[in-house]
Amino acid sequence: MISSSLLVIPLPDNFAFIRVPWLPLSVIFFSIMTPSFFGILSAWFIGFVADLLQGDILGQNAVALSVLAYISYRFHLQIRVFPIWQMMIVILLLLSLNELILLWVQGISGQIFFNYTRWIAIVIGALIWPIFMTLLLNIKSKVDW
Amino acid sequence: MPLSTETTVAQRHRYSAYRLVFTLIFSFGIMYLDFNGKYLNTLRSYLSAAVYPVHVLVNTPKNLFSAISGNINKQEKLDLINQDIKKENIILKSKIQQIYKLESENKRLRALLDSKPEHQNELIFAEIVSINNDVNKHRIMINKGSRENVYSGDVVSDSKGIIGQIIRDHIFGSEVLLITDPEHAIPIEVARNGLRSIAIGVGNYDHIVLNYLPISADINKGDVLITSGLGGKYPEGYPVATVESIANLTGEPFLEIEAKPFAELQNINEVWVIKQSITQPFNIE
Numbered sequence: 557m558i559s560s561s562l563l564v565i566p567l568p569d570n571f572a573f574i575r576v577p578w579l580p581l582s583v584i585f586f587s588i589m590t591p592s593f594f595g596i597l598s599a600w601f602i603g604f605v606a607d608l609l610q611g612d613i614l615g616q617n618a619v620a621l622s623v624l625a626y627i628s629y630r631f632h633l634q635i636r637v638f639p640i641w642q643m644m645i646v647i648l649l650l651l652s653l654n655e656l657i658l659l660w661v662q663g664i665s666g667q668i669f670f671n672y673t674r675w676i677a678i679v680i681g682a683l684i685w686p687i688f689m690t691l692l693l694n695i696k697s698k699v700d701w
Numbered sequence: 702m703p704l705s706t707e708t709t710v711a712q713r714h715r716y717s718a719y720r721l722v723f724t725l726i727f728s729f730g731i732m733y734l735d736f737n738g739k740y741l742n743t744l745r746s747y748l749s750a751a752v753y754p755v756h757v758l759v760n761t762p763k764n765l766f767s768a769i770s771g772n773i774n775k776q777e778k779l780d781l782i783n784q785d786i787k788k789e790n791i792i793l794k795s796k797i798q799q800i801y802k803l804e805s806e807n808k809r810l811r812a813l814l815d816s817k818p819e820h821q822n823e824l825i826f827a828e829i830v831s832i833n834n835d836v837n838k839h840r841i842m843i844n845k846g847s848r849e850n851v852y853s854g855d856v857v858s859d860s861k862g863i864i865g866q867i868i869r870d871h872i873f874g875s876e877v878l879l880i881t882d883p884e885h886a887i888p889i890e891v892a893r894n895g896l897r898s899i900a901i902g903v904g905n906y907d908h909i910v911l912n913y914l915p916i917s918a919d920i921n922k923g924d925v926l927i928t929s930g931l932g933g934k935y936p937e938g939y940p941v942a943t944v945e946s947i948a949n950l951t952g953e954p955f956l957e958i959e960a961k962p963f964a965e966l967q968n969i970n971e972v973w974v975i976k977q978s979i980t981q982p983f984n985i986e
Contacts, residue, residue: 596720600728608752611833611840611869611876614741615731622728626721630714665736673836 577681579606580654583621584647585692587628588635599625613665620657624650640686648682746847746871753873756831756842822936825851825974830874837904839865839882839966845974846874854934856975862940862963863887863928864972879966880941881906889941890929894919897929900942906966909942911958918956922947926960936977 583602586594603618610617627650628635635646655674708716735741827843845851847870855867857877865879878885881902889911890897896919900909914920924944930937942960949956 596717596724600724605752608745608748609755610835611838613732614735614745615728619725619728619732622721622724626717629717661732665732 576684577651577654577677579603579617580621580624580651581647581681581685581688583624584628584650585689587625588632589693589696591629591632594625595629596622596625613661616658616661619661620654623657624654627653643689644682644685647685648678651678651681742869746869749869750846750871750873753830753871756874760831823976825849825976827851827857827972827974829969829972837883839879839885839902839904839906840868841865841877841879841969842874843877843972843974844874846870846872848872850976851875851974856935856939856977857972858939858975859964859969859972861965862942863935864964864966864969866934867974877972880909880962881966887935887941888929888931889926891920891944892925892927896920897931900926900960908945908959908961911944911960912955914956914958915954916949916956920944920947920956920958936975939975 579602583594583599587599599621600618603621604615606612606617606621607614635643638646655678731741735745825845827845830842830844832842833840843857851867851870853867853870853875857864857867863880865877865882865885867875868878869876879902880887880900881904883902883904886899886901887909888897889900896914898911898914900911902909911920911926922944925940926942926944928935928937928939928941940963942962944958945961946959947956948958
């Protein structure tokens with residue numbers, strides 16, 4: 557499980573041309589499905605590494621991802637049994653929260669950029685969630701038990 | 702009441718809330734330090750050196766692919782490319798012969814005027830490791846760092862024109878801020894008449910913008926913009942961009958000028974890092 561989270565880090569950072577927010581999606585997935593291994597501290601660490609790789613203000617992604625991980629963990633038992641369309645709505649909300657936190661931090665630090673492509677990325681992220689989830693669950697079942 | 706010795710759901714929720722508060726405080730502290738005091742720069746350079754392999758790892762397949770596909774060319778195409786390169790070589794060599802004459806004449810004139818001797822800039826060849834995919838951040842990573850005597854503040858240029866400036870360096874590589882990044886400003890002057898201005902990026906690879914030039918300014922379409930050297934960051938005389946469009950909106954006191962950079966910022970492969978050597982002390986009589 558830890559190795560799969562390590563693999564996830566390079567992927568989300570550099571395949572951004574497809575405009576899918578891989579990093580929050582992976583954090584949500586791992587917090588929901590494997591809460592015993594992946595908690596707030598792991599999410600924070602991954603966010604920190606993402607900041608280093610992207611050259612952002614240190615801690616920006618870390619904060620956003622820890623908040624995401626906390627919310628996902630708090631409701632993980634309920635989210636796991638939602639029907640797919642409800643899950644997609646939750647993902648949409650969580651991704652928007654992530655974007656909001658990042659925009660807050662960037663706004664305070666003076667790097668204000670308003671780009672509609674970010675919102676498109678959120679919508680695409682929510683739409684891609686079912687495929688993403690089933691893919692990772694398949695891999696998980698082959699690796700785990 | 703818990704049925705076993707394991708923690709209850711409520712307790713686990715409380716522990717995770719504690720963790721959240723801790724990470725929040727810690728992250729805000731780090732953000733504050735990084736943003737305000739720049740205290741974390743050394744730490745950041747060490748950590749960046751540690752995660753540098755990730756950059757290389759992720760970009761290797763892409764680079765390998767483009768290298769391989771670039772090498773598999775038809776024989777005729779290779780011959781054509783070869784001929785073009787030979788022609789360019791001849792033209793460049795004949796231009797170099799004129800440069801010798803110009804250099805010696807320049808030295809003589811400067812000696813006559815008793816002016817500051819010219820810098821001899823050293824060029825370090827570098828390759829791009831990765832490109833930042835964020836649309837609003839025009840940054841690239843190159844593979845020369847403090848190990849090769851490349852530090853932040855050095856200027857990076859293409860074979861055609863200036864690309865940008867190094868903002869962060871660690872041992873193995875450094876990060877370059879391109880001239881088209883919205884946070885970048887470069888002091889330029891018009892080559893024709895010496896009119897000075899500052900060109901700022903707007904997040905568009907195709908043009909940079911000159912602000913605050915009055916309507917009466919003597920600037921035309923097609924003018925070449927070179928670095929003016931003011932501010933000490935950029936060495937003077939390097940080509941930056943060419944003026945593409947000048948718009949004079951009614952009611953606005955300033956012109957809206959867009960300039961197209963010489964360097965091909967979307968297709969960068971090899972770049973030069975310009976090291977400015979220490980000049981000799983200025984003699985005042």
